[in-house]
Amino acid sequence: MLMQLSIAGISQGAIYALIALSLTVIYRSTTIVSFGHGDFVMAGAFLAYILVIGLGFAFLPAGLLAIAAMFAIGIVFSRGLIRPIRGGPHIGLALMSISFGFALRGIARLVWGREVLPMPRVFDVDPIFVGSIIITGDAIFTIGIVAVLLAAFFILLHLTDIGKMVQAVYQSERGARLIGIDVSRFHDFSWGTGAALGAVGGVLIAPVSFLHPDLGASFLIKGFAAMTLGGFGSLGGSVIGGLLLGLAEQYAGAYLNTALIDITAYLLIILVLLIRPRGLFGRKVVIKV
C-alpha cells in the first residue's frame, strides 16, 4: 500500500512541483510573488480544452499551443502591466498579478459559468502491474513528462551559457546590468517562462481531472506550500517541496483521515513557517546592522 500511495503522491506532486517551480522562476527574477499564478494554470488547462474540444486538435499539439500561448500572455502581461508600475510600491505588483488572475478567471466564468467540464482521457494506456502495485497511464505520462521537463530545465540552468546568465540575474541584478544584460527584457522572459511552466501543469491536469474556472486557486496554494517547504527562492527546493507535498497528501489521507488531503498544504505552510521558516533549501537571511 505504501508503494501504491507513493506513486500516486509522486504523480500528483510532480504537478505541484511544476507549479512551485513556475512561481519560483518569477519570484527569483522579479521578487514578485505571483498571487494570480493559479489562474495561469487554469488558463493553460482551458486553452488546451478549447483546442481539443472546440477546434478538434489532437492533445499533443493542443497542449503545446496552449503552453506557447501562455508564454506569450506572460510576456505581454509583464510588458504591458508590470513594467509600467515597476518603480512603484511592491504591493502594487502583487495586486496587479492577483487582478490579472481574477480577470482570466472572470473570462472563463463568462464563457463557461461554474460548469464542470470533462476532457476526454488522453493517457489511455494500460496500467503497468509491478507485483501488487498498479502504475496507471496517467501517472506514467505525468511523471515522465515532468521528469524530462525538469531535467531539461536544470541542465539548461547549470550547464549552458544562457543558464549562467539567468543565474547571474538571480544573484545580482545590478551586476547583470553591468555586463550588458537587458534586465527588463529578462523579467518579461521570466514571466513568460513562469506562465508557460504553470500552463504545463494545467495541460497535464486537464485530462485527469474536471475543469472549472476556479481550479487555479487550489493549485496556487499547493504551489505556495511546495515553495515554503522547499525554501523560498530555491528552484530545486520548490521541486522537492512539490513532490513531498504530493506524498504527504496521500499518506495523510490514507493513514490518518481522507479529509486531511485538502488541508495538508495549509498545515504544511503553518508547520514549516513555525519550525523552519527558510524551508529545506532556503538560505538563512542575515541582516547586518
Next chain:
Amino acid sequence: MHDILLSISDLNVSYGKKAILRGASYDVRRGECLTLLGANGSGKSTSLNAICGFIKPTSGSVKLMGTELAGLDPHRIFAHGVAQVSQARDLFPDLTVEDNLRLGAMRRGSSTAAQSLATTYQRFPRLADRRKQPTRTLSGGEQQMVAIGRALMSDPLLLLLDEPSGGLSPQLCEEIAQIIDILKAEGVTLLMVEQNLNLAFRAADRFIVLRDGQAVDGGDVAAMAGDHEAIVRNIYL
C-alpha cells in the same frame, strides 16, 4: 588638440527633488586616467552612474566619440563600450571566478572571449588559481580583481572605476594601483572615483574636482606634484 573620448556637457541629475549634478561639464581624453575628486555628496559616483545609464540625467549630454549616451538604458551604453566596476563590485557570488569573467564577455564572440580570458589570467595570475571557486569565497582584493577583470573582458573603450580601493588594506590598494598602471600602459581609458587621495594621485593623469555637482577645478596631476594639499583644500574647504 587632445583626442576626446567622452564629453560631458552641462549634465544635470536629480534624485527626486534633490539635485546632485548641476551642470557638470568635463572631458575624458583617450588613453588617460582621469580621477574625479570631491567631498561626499559632490556627485562623483552619480557622474559614473549617469554615464552608465543607471540614473537618467534630467538634462545635459554624455557623448562617447560623438554618440549621445544620455537617456539610454545601461545595456545599450555597455554595448557602446562603457564598462563600470562599481563600488559594491556587484559580482555573482555563487558563480565561479571563471563564470563571472566569461559573463563579462558575453556580448563578444566565444573565440575573442577565450583570448580575453587568457589575457585576464595573465593580468591577474591569482584568479587563474581560483578559477573554479565561487567568488563569495574570495578575499576583498581578489573580488576587486574579478570585478575589474570582468569589466575588461568586454574590451571596453572606457572603464569606469568607482572607489577601487574601497574597503581594501593599504597593501591591496598598492596592488590595485599596480593594476591601474598596467591598464594605462595597455592604453585603457579610465575614469575613476577615489576617496583614497594617495591612490588617486598615484594612478591618475588628470583630476577634476566636483563641488555641489559642478566641476570647479582640474588639471594635470604631474603638474601639481608636491602641491596635493592645495587640491585637498580645494575639495574640502
